[in-house]
Amino acid sequence: MTGRPEALFPLFADLETLEGVGPKTAKLMAQLEVEAPRDLLFSLPFAVIDRRRRDTIRGAEIPGTLTVEVTVGIHRAPRNRGGAYRVHVSDAQEEFQLVFFHARGDYLKRLLPEGAKRVVSGKLELFDGIAQMVHPDHVLPVEEAGEIPEFEPVYHLTQGVSQRVMYKAVQGALTRVPDLAEWIDPAYVAAQGWPGWAEAIRASHAPVGMDDISPDAPARARLAYDEFFAHQMTLALARRRERRARGIASAGTGALQEKVRAALPYAPTGAQTRALSEIARDMAAPERMNRLLQGDVGAGKTLVAFLALLIAVEAGGQGVMMAPTEILARQHLEALQPLAEEAGVVLELLTGRDKGRERQAKLAALARGDIQVLVGTHAVFQADVEFHDLRLAIVDEQHRFGVKQRMELAEKGVAADMLVMTATPIPRSLSLAQYGDMDVSVLDEKPPGRKPIRTAVLSTERMGEVIDHLRGAIAEGRQCYWVCPLVDESELSDLTAAEERFKHLRAVLGEGVVGLVHGQMPPDQKDAAMAGFQAGEIQILVATTVIEVGVNVPNATIMVIERAEIFGLAQLHQLRGRVGRGADESTCLLLYRPPLGEGGRRRLELLRATEDGFRISEVDLQMRGAGDLIGTAQSGVPRFRIADLERQTALMAVAQSDARALIEADPGLESDRGRAARVLLWLMRQDRAIRWISVG
Template identity: 65%
Template structure:
């Protein structure tokens, strides 16, 4: 079967300057809006509309507003000195003025001859009790009135590009839109009363009222679905290809795993047991594993990851765990040493801090296979790191790494299985769009015996009371985190810096009682501060968000977050997850500067209401938007022109289901509907998906 964009789509991918009315300058302006081809214009929909219905008179209307009315042209009044040019006109009931600044007199005389009848459309305002329409948008002969749309679409624009030029360009692109075979499922179209693709385009660009501009209008929903379907088909093809990739069966004996399980002082949750079985089954298969393990704070991902790594070791290979920060890597080392002690494993930590002979020894152990599990930061995928037989790569907090880094780690072995972990709950819509090419395992249970965390909102004005409460807690043997948003004083935001808060708390609570950790400290000082806190030598750890992930001190039962209104919901949830890990009842104090803005108040109230990370993630996306939730730089989120991940989660789910069903029935897209979907993929710039399919 020939591979390549079908000829019927060629006109949509040609140069913009081939469109009537689009010259090089207009094309350059459109390029600033990421519109470089006619197909981009098709998917740039109106953002609002203007009511241009013909009215008998302006009398009785509330101004300012846009009005279209037929008038008889009266007296012309040229400007006296610097004033405007005025033309007096009369509709069926009243007189008003058309006002022009710096006009050409000959053009006005020709366009608005006295005693002639014209249809004018524009914004009417009242000045000094007189109704005026300044520079009408349209001046037409009565016989031309039908050419004016009753509801005129308003498009996004850029400096130098007017609505008239944009509208003309869109119309020219619409004229090129071909009739294409239907790719949407017939039953779905009928159930949702959606038009065909070509009809949907026409309707979306010719709204008849405000209802047609809504995302859930039939035409717009249909076009959004097309985008989501092409995206989901692309992910499903990539996923099918990944599954066909030859892997290596890592079939563990279960001996080491059994020793670890026997040494546990608790019973694993049902979710941990289920997810471990999913991962081990993937590893035992002949196809390469690509799985996302998503679990809320404290759901027990470390045990699951260890059992997977043990299977790799039992089958004669090695496993690597890559963490985004050294603090988190060291925390993983401590946790795994404790959990894996009964199995007697050789676990090695490799970070950028390792130098000289110590580094050489570690590299030799990794290369010989003596290091069975290797934990590290970015240092793991450097050129000189060679594994004897890397079978499983575990990547923690995936959103902090680029996709390229993940792949580089996977290339350190032959057909390496990949397990990606995140403690940041991702709304299901985003998981489907960002990780749709991976299998998803969900840890949705907390270990038994975990006490709920009481979350309290406290005004910064009561900070002295908070310090006194902290003093009493320290006397009672408790430990606390105090999180500040900045390391240094900012000129732009009057936030208390960690350095200053550390000094103030030491003065109030005693020198030895308070430690400090932030990203700019030398690694040795950072380690010492965390070690003092873990050992109980310091009772309060003042920190920046460097402790968001990784620090695990069960005896710490108080979390103070200063200027909590400046943190995102996911960050607040992660920070709160540092406490509530021991037997003590725990408290999280969210200190805020009054008065709170509406969005900030909503975030803090949600924190007070729930500890459910997935509900928090959904609310975070609703309040901040999809890109911000994951961090736009490496979010990997697809760019959609019409579809909206925040509001159209249900459409995304329907598209995902449809794509999976389609490819199960027609994996090579060879049926009539499959051929139509191929055209959709080319239309949506998803050529790569078809190339993937062709190379199998």
């Protein structure tokens, strides 16, 4: 199937082919990301108004929307311009008023002739004891009142598009819903009690109560599953394409790993051992590994990564580890150096700083195979860098490496196995959406010897005490991070906050004790300040959030975060993880500026209560929603129109295993269900996936 299936043509026609939608309305709807009738079908109502007719307003809940048949009484025009025009009406038992502002009397006399019967529907409220309906939504002769739906769906709107226009457009789109073959496993549909696709769409646009618009309503759950399933099909096709890329089987002997293990002061955790055996199994298989190693701050990812690199070396090949920045690449080098010496392995660093002769010499050694493990920035994938026999590429992720970049690496013909590391604990639902094409290993235990970090929440009014505490700690030779917030987007205020604090601390604690790092500094100054702190020449490092990424200073035991209430949870958790890396007890002080809002209070209390990054990330997801959590724009996570990542994680997990099973069994999507699934991919605009089937 090369093009869009014919059954879907009416859904992808111009919006203007729908009744009541002209060029102007179509343009306005585009702001709601509605570009075709198909998009209207996926714009579900978020509320429902009960417009069932009653005999009288007596005994009704006021204020509330009511629909009632009335007899029209006298009209009262306003005394002054801009006043209220009132029409007295009576139902079977009560009298009330219809109120209009800026109204034309002649028009209202035609709409509501005295003595006539009309059905009115709108919001009834009490003003000074008088029941009034201001600007009713509907005023119709009794014989036309059937046009008012008993339950009216309420849609998200944009300026210039009314509920009535939206409702009519959706009703038009619904007449085009084709009957499509079922793409979900029929046994699963039956077990869930779900309707078919067309029926689910119709039901979702005709809710008869609040239950029908909850994510758990059978019709809605089914449509959410369709979105997840289409997304996971795309990832499963990508995964299959990746795995079929020629992989290399690398089986380790264990000899080098044993040397490193013997030199460790304590045994690896169960989680580390489990993750390593998953990685070893993947590397030994002929398909290309594409695995995510996810671990909280301090869970010991570095050791697992290095042992994986040793498998590549034991198998006679090379390994490479990439970090997003120069500082981090150097840090990986320092962390791995002692382990490499135990194993007797040649380890080298390659970054953008390597120039001229030195660089040539490194490249030659790499091509000969003399360098067994290379650490570097993205510079290691420049055209002139050639490996003798690359078996494993490890990417240290910090969220800058989406599906797209993983694909690009694969396209480089790098058949090496691939391991992506991330220090951000990601809630399961998001990791399924973001990394569904990968297999995931999780490090969820802390190695022995890591001491818990004491976390305290203090008001900035107690700044004096905080500085006294620091004075004592410095006297004992401790070091401290002091993080200042990016107060707003303008570069200046970020600078002033950090610079003011730097000057203040320098004034009270003395010259030479305090250093400063912020985003606006030239890179070499930044590196110099960081290096001074790492070497212990500076006791207190005042910084904006540039330090959160992976910096390791074991002697730093205090983390002060100023205006902690304006940081996100995940960010606070990452910052706190910069201390507690040495043998001494560490403290994190969260300073807030009173008064503290509800959200800020919840965040700070959660941090005080737990150090479990996975628990923190789940709460973060509930509080902020998926889009904010990962900055959807750059993360490669789709924006679902119906599905709710936070609440429907379980559905996403089923969709993943279902999609993988279907692609394993029917890679070309040729079976009946496979062909139905192709139609779903077209329906969900997953064009990339469709190209992959044809090349697959």
